[in-house]
Amino acid sequence: MQNKPHVLIYAPWYEPAMDRLDEIAITHHLYKANNKEDFLAEHGPKCSVIGTMHYCPAALMDAVPNLKLILNFGVGYDGVDIPAATKRGITVVNTPDVLNDCVADMALSLILAGRRKVLDADRYIRSGDWEKKGNFEYVHNVHSSKIGILGLGRIGLEIADRCKAFKMDIAYHQRTKRSELNFKYYESLIDMAEDCEILVAIIPGGETTEKIIDERVIEAIGPTGLLVNVARGTVVDNEALARCLKDGRLGGAALDVFPNEPAVPESLLEIDANLILTPHMASATHLTRMKMGMILYDNLMALRDGTPFKTPVN
Amino acid sequence: MQNKPHVLIYAPWYEPAMDRLDEIAITHHLYKANNKEDFLAEHGPKCSVIGTMHYCPAALMDAVPNLKLILNFGVGYDGVDIPAATKRGITVVNTPDVLNDCVADMALSLILAGRRKVLDADRYIRSGDWEKKGNFEYVHNVHSSKIGILGLGRIGLEIADRCKAFKMDIAYHQRTKRSELNFKYYESLIDMAEDCEILVAIIPGGETTEKIIDERVIEAIGPTGLLVNVARGTVVDNEALARCLKDGRLGGAALDVFPNEPAVPESLLEIDANLILTPHMASATHLTRMKMGMILYDNLMALRDGTPFKTPVN
Numbered sequence: 151m152q153n154k155p156h157v158l159i160y161a162p163w164y165e166p167a168m169d170r171l172d173e174i175a176i177t178h179h180l181y182k183a184n185n186k187e188d189f190l191a192e193h194g195p196k197c198s199v200i201g202t203m204h205y206c207p208a209a210l211m212d213a214v215p216n217l218k219l220i221l222n223f224g225v226g227y228d229g230v231d232i233p234a235a236t237k238r239g240i241t242v243v244n245t246p247d248v249l250n251d252c253v254a255d256m257a258l259s260l261i262l263a264g265r266r267k268v269l270d271a272d273r274y275i276r277s278g279d280w281e282k283k284g285n286f287e288y289v290h291n292v293h294s295s296k297i298g299i300l301g302l303g304r305i306g307l308e309i310a311d312r313c314k315a316f317k318m319d320i321a322y323h324q325r326t327k328r329s330e331l332n333f334k335y336y337e338s339l340i341d342m343a344e345d346c347e348i349l350v351a352i353i354p355g356g357e358t359t360e361k362i363i364d365e366r367v368i369e370a371i372g373p374t375g376l377l378v379n380v381a382r383g384t385v386v387d388n389e390a391l392a393r394c395l396k397d398g399r400l401g402g403a404a405l406d407v408f409p410n411e412p413a414v415p416e417s418l419l420e421i422d423a424n425l426i427l428t429p430h431m432a433s434a435t436h437l438t439r440m441k442m443g444m445i446l447y448d449n450l451m452a453l454r455d456g457t458p459f460k461t462p463v464n
Numbered sequence: 465m466q467n468k469p470h471v472l473i474y475a476p477w478y479e480p481a482m483d484r485l486d487e488i489a490i491t492h493h494l495y496k497a498n499n500k501e502d503f504l505a506e507h508g509p510k511c512s513v514i515g516t517m518h519y520c521p522a523a524l525m526d527a528v529p530n531l532k533l534i535l536n537f538g539v540g541y542d543g544v545d546i547p548a549a550t551k552r553g554i555t556v557v558n559t560p561d562v563l564n565d566c567v568a569d570m571a572l573s574l575i576l577a578g579r580r581k582v583l584d585a586d587r588y589i590r591s592g593d594w595e596k597k598g599n600f601e602y603v604h605n606v607h608s609s610k611i612g613i614l615g616l617g618r619i620g621l622e623i624a625d626r627c628k629a630f631k632m633d634i635a636y637h638q639r640t641k642r643s644e645l646n647f648k649y650y651e652s653l654i655d656m657a658e659d660c661e662i663l664v665a666i667i668p669g670g671e672t673t674e675k676i677i678d679e680r681v682i683e684a685i686g687p688t689g690l691l692v693n694v695a696r697g698t699v700v701d702n703e704a705l706a707r708c709l710k711d712g713r714l715g716g717a718a719l720d721v722f723p724n725e726p727a728v729p730e731s732l733l734e735i736d737a738n739l740i741l742t743p744h745m746a747s748a749t750h751l752t753r754m755k756m757g758m759i760l761y762d763n764l765m766a767l768r769d770g771t772p773f774k775t776p777v778n
Contacts, residue, residue, distance in 0.1 A: 315629030
């Protein structure tokens with residue numbers, strides 16, 4: 151086939167999906183290069199597309215002068231410099247909707263495992279404590295508990311639907327009330343945290359939500375409460391979180407995301423009981439990752455064919 | 465108050481609930497005695513009630529000649545010798561229904577944690593592998609997966625209701641079809657296991673279900689499948705399970721129950737990846753345990769007042 155676009159792969163994604171791009175494009179895998187500067191100087195100029203997962207700084211865009219399209223594997227694009235892309239006339243596309251179910255499933259996995267202390271219980275058996283010390287501690291209910299959802303977008307709604315099946319009392323907070331929905335709305339995050347036993351974050355990252363879950367909010371969730379973060383690591387003040395877990399001001403936490411991945415704050419790694427850490431895997435199932443990849447594939451086809459992009463964000 | 469019945473506590477339960485019995489009875493705590501034989505000889509004859517959790521052998525009934533009532537904390541009474549009790553004219557009561565939600569929550573906790581590999585993922589971070597080796601392995605979906613429920617009683621139905629919210633495809637097996645329900649019925653357990661990605665057991669224990677989940681059934685669940693047991697440890701051939709986990713014939717398992725609790729089979733303790741072990745805690749939340757205890761309290765009141773028992777099983 152003629153006129154295959156050249157794609158610079160900056161941060162790789164699910165390989166079986168990424169490999170499909172080779173059917174319709176010529177890919178250059180920057181992340182594999184030993185000397186990235188040389189690689190970029192050689193291949194950057196012929197590329198019209200960057201493929202990435204979460205991150206694309208303006209400096210990289212400058213190294214690809216004929217750039218027309220950025221393929222971002224994932225929904226959140228807070229690591230992509232959108233203003234810089236828009237200014238240069240570059241379209242950014244993401245992979246919405248196909249991962250909603252998967253991320254909601256992961257949120258519930260963490261809510262349930264956190265609330266019922268599944269990891270602590272597993273360690274209790276494996277250390278021999280069940281035989282030595284008797285029954286494991288009693289925990290708190292999932293069913294009939296009060297949950298606050300920070301960010302009731304498309305994924306937040308999927309989380310809410312699942313929570314309904316657990317007979318939970320559901321509330322939410324975000325900037326604007328969704329009057330069409332029958333869930334309790336809180337104008338104030340801290341008021342919601344005071345009233346809830348479980349707080350789950352699924353708002354976009356970026357500056358406006360940075361450390362929105364601060365020490366006061368964490369304290370408000372309280373000593374028998376649980377914080378779950380499937381949003382972005384930046385939305386939680388993780389140092390405050392570590393302090394609150396250590397001195398019992400917060401009952402437990404379950405985190406799928408961190409501010410500087412794959413690094414995890416040392417202060418959190420020091421804690422084992424009542425803290426679940428997972429490596430940003432909320433959408434990381436085979437099927438969902440393939441679906442996400444095929445959205446990028448379809449956008450690349452659109453570039454080649456001169457048809458409208460499927461999922462532009464700018 | 466006069467005429468308080470004497471209660472022999474054989475196996476203790478949730479203390480705040482057990483303590484409430486002292487309002488209406490005189491309790492004798494056999495499990496605390498150093499010399500159990502002497503304790504039983506001294507207190508057995510004056511007791512008209514035994515309180516226990518899961519177990520009550522016929523020999524114990526014989527040591528309590530004026531026995532009228534056995535309070536069993538829990539739904540399952542396979543550890544209580546029902547024929548022996550019935551033969552002696554002793555009523556056995558259990559604590560049904562109030563724990564349905566809690567056990568269903570625990571079943572989902574194990575389904576989700578098992579399917580999304582939450583425990584393996586947590587270990588992956590804590591060992592430093594995320595930074596050293598890159599992304600964690602991709603896992604399989606919860607949503608849209610096929611689940612088979614072995615035993616669609618009251619708890620099974622609560623599990624099914626929750627699975628619906630995850631858009632799962634739900635089937636069940638037990639001796640009799642429930643024609644009023646809209647779930648797919650399998651006459652054969654092994655056929656259901658073949659067709660499902662997740663199998664969850666919530667049938668009664670006892671001889672008729674012993675090792676009903678045998679090596680053939682476990683193999684049928686398959687290398688990407690998950691087995692969850694919140695029923696009784698006896699319903700699974702745990703040695704076969706260990707073999708199938710070790711050689712990859714089964715994808716994963718999550719077990720809340722074991723044949724000889726609090727002992728856990730060595731062959732299972734040798735396995736960490738893809739295996740979750742919890743110490744029989746499906747109903748072990750503060751609120752549920754108190755509700756279960758109050759059912760026993762109400763039955764004890766009924767004995768004292770000569771009114772009908774609330775929850776007899778024989």
